[in-house]
Amino acid sequence: METVLQYLGYFFISVGAAFLLLGSFGILRMPDIYSRLQAGTKASTMGSLGMLFGIGFLEPQWLPKIIVIMIFILLSNPISSHAIARGSCKSGIKPKLNETVNSYKRIAEGCEESIKKEE
Amino acid sequence: MSVLTVLIVVLGAIFLVVGAWYVLTRKDLLVATIASSIISLILSVFFLILQAPDVALTEATVGVALTTIIFVVTIRNTKRMEE
Amino acid sequence: MDLFLEIILGVVALALILSFVRFVKGPTAADRVVALDTMSVTVISLLALFAFMFHRIIYIDVSLVYAVLGFIGVLIIARYLEGGI
Numbered sequence: 112m113e114t115v116l117q118y119l120g121y122f123f124i125s126v127g128a129a130f131l132l133l134g135s136f137g138i139l140r141m142p143d144i145y146s147r148l149q150a151g152t153k154a155s156t157m158g159s160l161g162m163l164f165g166i167g168f169l170e171p172q173w174l175p176k177i178i179v180i181m182i183f184i185l186l187s188n189p190i191s192s193h194a195i196a197r198g199s200c201k202s203g204i205k206p207k208l209n210e211t212v213n214s215y216k217r218i219a220e221g222c223e224e225s226i227k228k229e230e
Numbered sequence: 231m232s233v234l235t236v237l238i239v240v241l242g243a244i245f246l247v248v249g250a251w252y253v254l255t256r257k258d259l260l261v262a263t264i265a266s267s268i269i270s271l272i273l274s275v276f277f278l279i280l281q282a283p284d285v286a287l288t289e290a291t292v293g294v295a296l297t298t299i300i301f302v303v304t305i306r307n308t309k310r311m312e313e
Numbered sequence: 314m315d316l317f318l319e320i321i322l323g324v325v326a327l328a329l330i331l332s333f334v335r336f337v338k339g340p341t342a343a344d345r346v347v348a349l350d351t352m353s354v355t356v357i358s359l360l361a362l363f364a365f366m367f368h369r370i371i372y373i374d375v376s377l378v379y380a381v382l383g384f385i386g387v388l389i390i391a392r393y394l395e396g397g398i
Contacts, residue, residue, distance in 0.1 A: 234323055237322075237323075237326060261345055264336075268336065275356060278375060279363070283369075283371050287375055294382055298390065299386070
Protein backbone atom coordinates (compact mmCIF):
# COMPACT_ATOMS: atom_id res chain seq x y z
CA MET A 112 0.00 0.00 0.00
CA GLU A 113 2.87 2.32 0.79
CA THR A 114 4.51 1.75 -2.54
CA VAL A 115 1.25 2.33 -4.44
CA LEU A 116 0.87 5.75 -2.79
CA GLN A 117 4.53 6.52 -3.51
CA TYR A 118 4.25 5.67 -7.19
CA LEU A 119 1.05 7.72 -7.43
CA GLY A 120 2.86 10.68 -5.86
CA TYR A 121 5.80 10.36 -8.26
CA PHE A 122 3.36 10.20 -11.18
CA PHE A 123 1.62 13.44 -10.10
CA ILE A 124 4.98 15.20 -9.58
CA SER A 125 6.06 14.17 -13.11
CA VAL A 126 2.81 15.47 -14.63
CA GLY A 127 3.18 18.76 -12.75
CA ALA A 128 6.79 19.28 -13.86
CA ALA A 129 5.84 18.54 -17.48
CA PHE A 130 3.03 21.11 -17.36
CA LEU A 131 5.35 23.73 -15.83
CA LEU A 132 7.90 23.16 -18.61
CA LEU A 133 5.21 23.36 -21.32
CA GLY A 134 3.81 26.58 -19.84
CA SER A 135 7.22 28.24 -19.82
CA PHE A 136 7.86 27.03 -23.38
CA GLY A 137 4.56 28.55 -24.47
CA ILE A 138 5.40 31.85 -22.78
CA LEU A 139 8.60 31.96 -24.82
CA ARG A 140 7.15 30.98 -28.21
CA MET A 141 3.72 32.62 -28.42
CA PRO A 142 3.38 35.69 -30.69
CA ASP A 143 1.54 38.33 -28.65
CA ILE A 144 0.72 39.10 -25.04
CA TYR A 145 -2.75 37.61 -24.79
CA SER A 146 -1.72 34.16 -26.01
CA ARG A 147 1.37 34.37 -23.81
CA LEU A 148 -0.93 35.03 -20.88
CA GLN A 149 -3.07 32.04 -21.84
CA ALA A 150 -0.07 29.71 -21.94
CA GLY A 151 1.75 31.12 -18.96
CA THR A 152 -1.10 31.21 -16.49
CA LYS A 153 -3.28 28.18 -17.14
CA ALA A 154 -0.51 25.66 -17.76
CA SER A 155 1.54 26.79 -14.78
CA THR A 156 -1.55 26.66 -12.53
CA MET A 157 -2.11 23.03 -13.56
CA GLY A 158 1.59 22.25 -13.13
CA SER A 159 1.90 23.66 -9.62
CA LEU A 160 -1.35 21.96 -8.55
CA GLY A 161 -0.08 18.61 -9.81
CA MET A 162 3.28 18.97 -8.10
CA LEU A 163 1.79 20.00 -4.75
CA PHE A 164 -0.72 17.14 -4.93
CA GLY A 165 2.07 14.64 -5.55
CA ILE A 166 4.05 15.95 -2.57
CA GLY A 167 0.87 15.55 -0.50
CA PHE A 168 0.73 11.89 -1.53
CA LEU A 169 4.37 11.34 -0.57
CA GLU A 170 4.08 13.02 2.86
CA PRO A 171 0.48 12.45 4.05
CA GLN A 172 0.81 14.43 7.28
CA TRP A 173 1.53 17.62 5.30
CA LEU A 174 -1.78 17.38 3.46
CA PRO A 175 -3.80 20.19 5.24
CA LYS A 176 -1.22 22.91 4.50
CA ILE A 177 -0.85 21.71 0.94
CA ILE A 178 -4.62 21.86 0.42
CA VAL A 179 -4.60 25.45 1.74
CA ILE A 180 -1.82 26.35 -0.73
CA MET A 181 -3.78 24.77 -3.59
CA ILE A 182 -6.93 26.73 -2.67
CA PHE A 183 -4.97 30.00 -2.59
CA ILE A 184 -3.35 29.28 -5.98
CA LEU A 185 -6.76 28.47 -7.46
CA LEU A 186 -8.13 31.76 -6.11
CA SER A 187 -5.27 34.14 -6.85
CA ASN A 188 -3.95 33.03 -10.24
CA PRO A 189 -7.08 33.77 -12.33
CA ILE A 190 -7.41 37.16 -10.59
CA SER A 191 -3.89 38.20 -11.56
CA SER A 192 -4.21 36.95 -15.15
CA HIS A 193 -7.52 38.78 -15.58
CA ALA A 194 -5.97 41.97 -14.20
CA ILE A 195 -2.99 41.74 -16.57
CA ALA A 196 -5.24 41.16 -19.61
CA ARG A 197 -7.50 44.06 -18.69
CA GLY A 198 -4.56 46.37 -17.99
CA SER A 199 -2.75 45.59 -21.23
CA CYS A 200 -5.97 45.98 -23.24
CA LYS A 201 -6.71 49.35 -21.67
CA SER A 202 -3.13 50.57 -22.10
CA GLY A 203 -3.54 50.20 -25.87
CA ILE A 204 -1.75 46.96 -26.79
CA LYS A 205 -3.47 45.53 -29.87
CA PRO A 206 -3.59 41.78 -30.46
CA LYS A 207 -1.79 40.69 -33.63
CA LEU A 208 -4.63 40.39 -36.10
CA ASN A 209 -4.95 37.16 -37.99
CA GLU A 210 -6.98 37.19 -41.18
CA THR A 211 -8.59 33.82 -40.62
CA VAL A 212 -9.67 34.46 -37.03
CA ASN A 213 -12.12 37.32 -36.70
CA SER A 214 -12.86 37.06 -33.01
CA TYR A 215 -9.57 38.82 -32.17
CA LYS A 216 -10.69 41.88 -34.12
CA ARG A 217 -14.14 41.83 -32.59
CA ILE A 218 -12.66 41.59 -29.11
CA ALA A 219 -10.34 44.55 -29.82
CA GLU A 220 -13.18 46.72 -31.13
CA GLY A 221 -15.35 45.78 -28.18
CA CYS A 222 -12.58 46.81 -25.83
CA GLU A 223 -12.20 50.20 -27.54
CA GLU A 224 -15.95 50.73 -27.33
CA SER A 225 -15.95 49.97 -23.62
CA ILE A 226 -13.12 52.50 -23.10
CA LYS A 227 -15.10 55.18 -25.00
CA LYS A 228 -18.19 54.36 -22.98
CA GLU A 229 -16.37 54.85 -19.71
CA GLU A 230 -14.84 58.12 -20.86
CA MET B 231 23.78 18.98 -1.27
CA SER B 232 23.22 17.43 -4.63
CA VAL B 233 24.51 18.37 -8.06
CA LEU B 234 21.31 19.95 -9.32
CA THR B 235 21.02 22.12 -6.20
CA VAL B 236 24.43 23.56 -7.02
CA LEU B 237 23.21 24.12 -10.60
CA ILE B 238 20.16 26.00 -9.29
CA VAL B 239 22.44 28.16 -7.12
CA VAL B 240 24.65 29.03 -10.12
CA LEU B 241 21.55 29.74 -12.24
CA GLY B 242 20.09 31.97 -9.52
CA ALA B 243 23.37 33.89 -9.29
CA ILE B 244 23.19 34.58 -13.05
CA PHE B 245 19.57 35.72 -12.65
CA LEU B 246 20.58 38.04 -9.80
CA VAL B 247 23.34 39.69 -11.85
CA VAL B 248 21.14 40.16 -14.94
CA GLY B 249 18.28 41.54 -12.81
CA ALA B 250 20.58 43.98 -11.04
CA TRP B 251 21.90 45.13 -14.44
CA TYR B 252 18.30 45.77 -15.53
CA VAL B 253 17.54 47.73 -12.35
CA LEU B 254 20.66 49.83 -12.91
CA THR B 255 20.34 50.67 -16.60
CA ARG B 256 16.70 50.71 -17.76
CA LYS B 257 15.07 54.03 -18.55
CA ASP B 258 11.60 52.60 -17.84
CA LEU B 259 11.28 52.56 -14.06
CA LEU B 260 8.38 50.08 -14.09
CA VAL B 261 10.68 47.48 -15.68
CA ALA B 262 13.21 48.22 -12.93
CA THR B 263 10.51 47.54 -10.34
CA ILE B 264 9.64 44.20 -11.96
CA ALA B 265 13.34 43.27 -12.02
CA SER B 266 13.61 44.15 -8.33
CA SER B 267 10.70 41.82 -7.61
CA ILE B 268 12.41 38.97 -9.50
CA ILE B 269 15.61 39.59 -7.52
CA SER B 270 13.62 39.24 -4.29
CA LEU B 271 12.07 35.98 -5.57
CA ILE B 272 15.45 34.38 -6.34
CA LEU B 273 16.93 35.65 -3.06
CA SER B 274 14.18 33.91 -1.11
CA VAL B 275 15.08 30.59 -2.77
CA PHE B 276 18.72 31.21 -1.79
CA PHE B 277 17.78 31.75 1.87
CA LEU B 278 15.79 28.51 1.80
CA ILE B 279 18.73 26.55 0.37
CA LEU B 280 20.98 28.03 3.09
CA GLN B 281 18.46 26.64 5.67
CA ALA B 282 17.11 29.91 7.03
CA PRO B 283 13.33 29.67 6.53
CA ASP B 284 12.47 32.64 8.79
CA VAL B 285 14.65 35.00 6.75
CA ALA B 286 13.07 33.60 3.59
CA LEU B 287 9.60 34.32 5.02
CA THR B 288 10.52 37.93 5.80
CA GLU B 289 12.12 38.39 2.39
CA ALA B 290 8.98 37.05 0.70
CA THR B 291 6.68 39.35 2.64
CA VAL B 292 8.72 42.53 2.31
CA GLY B 293 10.26 42.05 -1.12
CA VAL B 294 7.27 40.89 -3.11
CA ALA B 295 4.37 42.80 -1.63
CA LEU B 296 5.50 45.89 0.28
CA THR B 297 8.41 47.12 -1.87
CA THR B 298 6.47 46.74 -5.12
CA ILE B 299 3.47 48.65 -3.76
CA ILE B 300 5.63 51.52 -2.47
CA PHE B 301 7.65 51.76 -5.72
CA VAL B 302 4.57 51.70 -7.97
CA VAL B 303 2.80 54.40 -5.93
CA THR B 304 5.97 56.51 -6.10
CA ILE B 305 6.21 56.05 -9.90
CA ARG B 306 2.57 57.06 -10.23
CA ASN B 307 3.14 60.26 -8.28
CA THR B 308 6.29 61.21 -10.24
CA LYS B 309 7.30 60.18 -13.79
CA ARG B 310 7.58 56.73 -15.35
CA MET B 311 10.43 57.38 -17.78
CA GLU B 312 13.84 58.39 -16.52
CA GLU B 313 15.50 61.15 -18.51
CA MET C 314 14.53 7.73 -6.00
CA ASP C 315 17.18 10.45 -5.71
CA LEU C 316 17.74 10.40 -9.47
CA PHE C 317 14.04 11.10 -10.04
CA LEU C 318 14.14 14.21 -7.84
CA GLU C 319 17.29 15.41 -9.65
CA ILE C 320 15.50 15.12 -12.98
CA ILE C 321 12.45 17.01 -11.65
CA LEU C 322 14.76 19.76 -10.31
CA GLY C 323 16.37 20.03 -13.75
CA VAL C 324 12.99 20.37 -15.46
CA VAL C 325 11.84 23.10 -13.06
CA ALA C 326 15.16 24.94 -13.52
CA LEU C 327 14.65 24.78 -17.31
CA ALA C 328 11.18 26.28 -16.86
CA LEU C 329 12.71 29.12 -14.81
CA ILE C 330 15.30 29.74 -17.56
CA LEU C 331 12.63 29.97 -20.30
CA SER C 332 10.52 32.42 -18.26
CA PHE C 333 13.57 34.56 -17.55
CA VAL C 334 14.44 34.67 -21.26
CA ARG C 335 10.96 36.10 -21.89
CA PHE C 336 11.63 38.69 -19.17
CA VAL C 337 14.86 39.75 -20.92
CA LYS C 338 13.36 39.78 -24.44
CA GLY C 339 9.90 41.17 -23.73
CA PRO C 340 9.09 44.23 -25.81
CA THR C 341 6.57 45.88 -23.47
CA ALA C 342 6.24 46.05 -19.71
CA ALA C 343 3.16 43.80 -19.74
CA ASP C 344 5.17 40.87 -21.19
CA ARG C 345 7.61 41.22 -18.32
CA VAL C 346 4.74 41.16 -15.83
CA VAL C 347 3.53 37.88 -17.38
CA ALA C 348 7.03 36.46 -17.00
CA LEU C 349 7.08 37.55 -13.34
CA ASP C 350 3.73 35.84 -12.71
CA THR C 351 4.87 32.55 -14.24
CA MET C 352 8.17 32.67 -12.35
CA SER C 353 6.27 33.24 -9.10
CA VAL C 354 4.10 30.14 -9.59
CA THR C 355 7.16 28.09 -10.61
CA VAL C 356 9.03 29.21 -7.49
CA ILE C 357 6.08 28.09 -5.30
CA SER C 358 6.46 24.58 -6.75
CA LEU C 359 10.25 24.73 -6.34
CA LEU C 360 9.98 25.66 -2.64
CA ALA C 361 7.57 22.78 -2.01
CA LEU C 362 9.99 20.44 -3.77
CA PHE C 363 12.87 21.65 -1.57
CA ALA C 364 10.67 21.05 1.49
CA PHE C 365 10.19 17.46 0.37
CA MET C 366 13.89 17.02 -0.35
CA PHE C 367 15.02 18.32 3.06
CA HIS C 368 12.13 16.60 4.96
CA ARG C 369 11.17 19.68 7.00
CA ILE C 370 7.59 20.93 7.25
CA ILE C 371 8.61 24.49 8.16
CA TYR C 372 9.74 25.04 4.55
CA ILE C 373 6.15 24.61 3.37
CA ASP C 374 5.23 27.83 5.22
CA VAL C 375 7.42 29.93 2.90
CA SER C 376 5.56 28.46 -0.05
CA LEU C 377 2.25 29.26 1.69
CA VAL C 378 3.26 32.90 2.18
CA TYR C 379 4.21 33.13 -1.50
CA ALA C 380 0.85 31.69 -2.52
CA VAL C 381 -1.00 34.22 -0.34
CA LEU C 382 1.06 37.34 -1.06
CA GLY C 383 2.65 36.69 -4.44
CA PHE C 384 -0.16 38.00 -6.59
CA ILE C 385 -0.42 41.42 -4.88
CA GLY C 386 2.62 42.80 -6.72
CA VAL C 387 1.33 41.59 -10.09
CA LEU C 388 -2.11 42.99 -9.31
CA ILE C 389 -0.85 46.46 -8.42
CA ILE C 390 1.42 46.67 -11.49
CA ALA C 391 -1.54 45.66 -13.68
CA ARG C 392 -3.70 48.34 -12.06
CA TYR C 393 -0.98 50.89 -12.81
CA LEU C 394 -0.88 49.81 -16.48
CA GLU C 395 -4.64 50.27 -16.62
CA GLY C 396 -4.28 53.78 -15.22
CA GLY C 397 -6.37 52.97 -12.20
CA ILE C 398 -4.77 52.71 -8.81
